[in-house]
Amino acid sequence: SRFEEEEVPFGKITELYKVFLADCRYSIQTSLLTKVNNKLSSYLKQSWVIHRKADSISASASEGLMILQQALSLFNNNLSPDIFLELWSSSAKEILERIFEKILFQSNFNYNGAVQYKVDILAFTGIFQEYCSPAFFSRIHAMAQVISLPSETARLWKGEGADDLSTLQVLMKESNVNLKSPDALNILKRRSDI
Numbered sequence: 001s002r003f004e005e006e007e008v009p010f011g012k013i014t015e016l017y018k019v020f021l022a023d024c025r026y027s028i029q030t031s032l033l034t035k036v037n038n039k040l041s042s043y044l045k046q047s048w049v050i051h052r053k054a055d056s057i058s059a060s061a062s063e064g065l066m067i068l069q070q071a072l073s074l075f076n077n078n079l080s081p082d083i084f085l086e087l088w089s090s091s092a093k094e095i096l097e098r099i100f101e102k103i104l105f106q107s108n109f110n111y112n113g114a115v116q117y118k119v120d121i122l123a124f125t126g127i128f129q130e131y132c133s134p135a136f137f138s139r140i141h142a143m144a145q146v147i148s149l150p151s152e153t154a155r156l157w158k159g160e161g162a163d164d165l166s167t168l169q170v171l172m173k174e175s176n177v178n179l180k181s182p183d184a185l186n187i188l189k190r191r192s193d194i
Contacts, residue, residue, distance in 0.1 A: 025083055039067055044099065044102070050110065054116035061124075100124065101140070108191075139178075139179070
């Protein structure tokens with residue numbers, strides 16, 4: 001029929017438009033992540049054995065997070081909601097994996113360093129609070145909570161976890177920590193002060 005013949009060219013245009021949008025989102029995200037990663041390069045090399053008490057975001061993280069916050073505000077105001085949703089959520093996941101989880105599983109922490117890491121995580125996730133529910137970051141919040149446990153509690157959890165993962169799971173449940181026991185134990189092994 002004539003209607004079906006007219007749909008074919010429109011279908012091609014729609015597909016081209018989708019490819020164009022995907023390319024644009026990828027370019028924007030790549031540019032943003034490159035800028036943020038460049039600003040956080042010294043943060044990745046930071047020592048997490050810290051002798052001062054954490055009271056604010058790490059100086060080596062502040063500029064990268066400021067760039068991220070400004071870019072998200074700009075994109076939120078100028079992109080369609082669907083494109084922005086995909087952009088911020090994929091960017092957040094990428095930064096969590098490339099920066100914060102890498103630090104967590106490749107660095108050693110003392111108590112002050114662990115608290116500093118938690119402060120930085122809360123600052124990072126706070127940037128996204130107006131765009132998503134807290135559940136989006138529940139895993140990294142739980143990880144930050146475990147790494148920053150007071151030394152006595154961390155020592156107890158680590159000892160219990162080494163003896164019996166089910167006991168560690170009970171301790172975590174009592175503290176509202178929603179992680180698997182092996183994950184929590186691996187995180188606690190990064191603490192050099194227990």
